[in-house]
Amino acid sequence: MKNNISEFLFGRTPENSLPERVNTAITAQQSKSEQLIGWVQLILVTIFATLYALAPKTAMSDGFHPVPWALGLYFIITFTRLVLSYRINLPAWVLTLSVIADISLLMVLIWSFHIQYMQPASFYLKAPTMMYVFIFISLRALRFDPRYILLAGASAAFGWLALVFYVLWSEGGHSMITRDYVTYLTSNSILIGAEIDKIISIVMVSGVLAIAVLRAQRSFRRAVSEEIAVRDLSRFVSREVADRITHADQQIRPGDGEAVHATIMFTDIEGFSTISEKLRPAELARMLNEYFAATSAIIEKFGGVITQFQGDAMLITFNALKPDANHAESAVKTALEIQKLCETRNFCHGSKLKTRCGINTGDIIVGAIGSENRLTFTVHGDTVNIAARLEPLNKQYGTYILASEATVTHCKDHSFAAIWTRQGDVTVRGRTRPTPIFSTSHHAFHNGAI
Structure with a gap:
């Protein structure tokens, strides 16, 4: 029963393990994917910095402005990781820290908005920058490894939960909670259900993406296994015979x-x-x-x-x-x-x-x-x-x-x-x-x- 459910959700597990040469090729392709992720992130931070620079700076604090610092730090981290991805095959611990750092910096950036614009902490909960969370999660699908998608989703859900608790903990947080949706949209009031919806959305998107990637990964590995079998079989029989055997609609009897x-x-x-x-x-x-x-x-x-x-x-x-x-x-x-x-x-x-x-x-x-x-x-x-x-x-x-x-x-x-x-x-x-x-x-x- 457990195996049937697993196969229904994640697809059938490949019957044969792939040869080492194929695993090496897949690893090399994943390294290329990490380079692509790095370039996309570099473009994103550049776009975000450009929008920040062009946006009118109204009602802002005259003191410390954390947004440009956060953007600058994120640019340095992204650029460094991109350079390293061209020189070495990034180990798992670096990728894990990288995912956590990406989400953490984004959460810190969102958190800083209430300081930057001299507003109550609940102000940042309505920042549209939150949508970038889904971009960061979906970027991890490029690597074709569901582990990093789930890690990004878990980090984002935990980070947003921490931001909500900070609002509730901060001075006057509880008094700002409302059940009126109109009041929530037109003021700095907090609607707990809306924040729970965001966390659920993060978790669901991460889960669906992870399942989709895992199913695709297993299908890909089965396809590669069958292609290798056809190629190796064609060394002992003709390619035409091998194709007829492996592509038959029903098992040949x-x-x-x-x-x-x-x-x-x-x-x-x-x-x-x-x-x-x-x-x-x-x-x-x-x-x-x-x-x-x-x-x-x-x-x-x-x-x-x-x-x-x-x-x-x-x-x-x-x-x-x-x-x-x-x-x-x-x-x-x-x-x-x-x-x-x-x-x-x-x-x-x-x-x-x-x-x-x-x-x-x-x-x-x-x-x-x-x-x-x-x-x-x-x-x-x-x-x-x-x-x-x-x-x-x-x-x-x-x-x-x-x-x-x-x-x-x-x-x-x-x-x-x-x-x-x-x-x-x-x-x-x-x-x-x-x-x-x-x-x-x-x-x-x-x-x-x-």
Whole structure:
């Protein structure tokens, strides 16, 4: 019950603590906020001093005038704190004293009005300067920390209560109390209810602001946690998959998926087992990292999404997770450029890495498979199976790019027609119906299409 009330008032607590790097960034942002607060306060005291200087000085005491002294002291404190905020990260005790000092100086300034204008103490209770209390409280919301809002509100409420008690204590204070609202407004009389209303307003404004900031703070931390999760998750799966998982309207369950018309490409490094035997594990990992970095740049260039890594093999989709009207053409261009890369670049062990590609176009299902506790977001269907079978057939035909008739047909660029060589009809493993297959290479592609 207690947790439900707390969550209702203040919002849901983030489930995961933020990494230290994120907390450091938030702390840095709060330091910037403290600088902003300092500038606003400096502008306020300047405006207040200007108004005081321009206002007519009627019915004022010829003796000591506390207002300019209070304004001067407040200016010095504000300016000093502003300079320090640019040099150091102000510690909590400095911020606490700063909030108390701000409110205290404002209360002293208000208190001094009855001396300045030679009026009874109740005179200052009607000073419009009291409205500055709410400005000082709301300024603390810029730091995004409810503690200082509550501290400012508590200091202001206590300060105003002290001013009221001073009026009641001072000579003739009790005799000036009235219950008549008109008398209160048109004289120096005191209406206790009006002063209680001011204190309640201070407390309520501070409380509402603190709750609003705390709710926003918790929402912000949850949003940052989710953003970090998406960013970190996208290092293990594609950004598109991570976004689909984290932004789903409902929790993804096994079997959830959607049918799309897309192009699938499987890739595999020729002779990878032989290469692996000649390299130490660290060298092998370095080689694969270089290879995947180079090929990933090409895949991203043409709008493909790496849906799955398996050893040296990749499952790449076009128009499955990222919209692409010319998905078949994009897949072929990707395969051609990967082939060109592998022929021209030496990787860390000094050799070429020839890559075989199998491409097919058709209807697929994009979604999650597995159990409730362990899911894999992937693509499946007959189209995917055919693409997977075409890739190893390159070894049989001595080719590096094999595509189905569906892919060739869906290529809208007519210049692609001249680059295909029909290899015949094959019955791929798992199917009874023959599949027409075509091969190509980047040498056969003319006219600078890539």
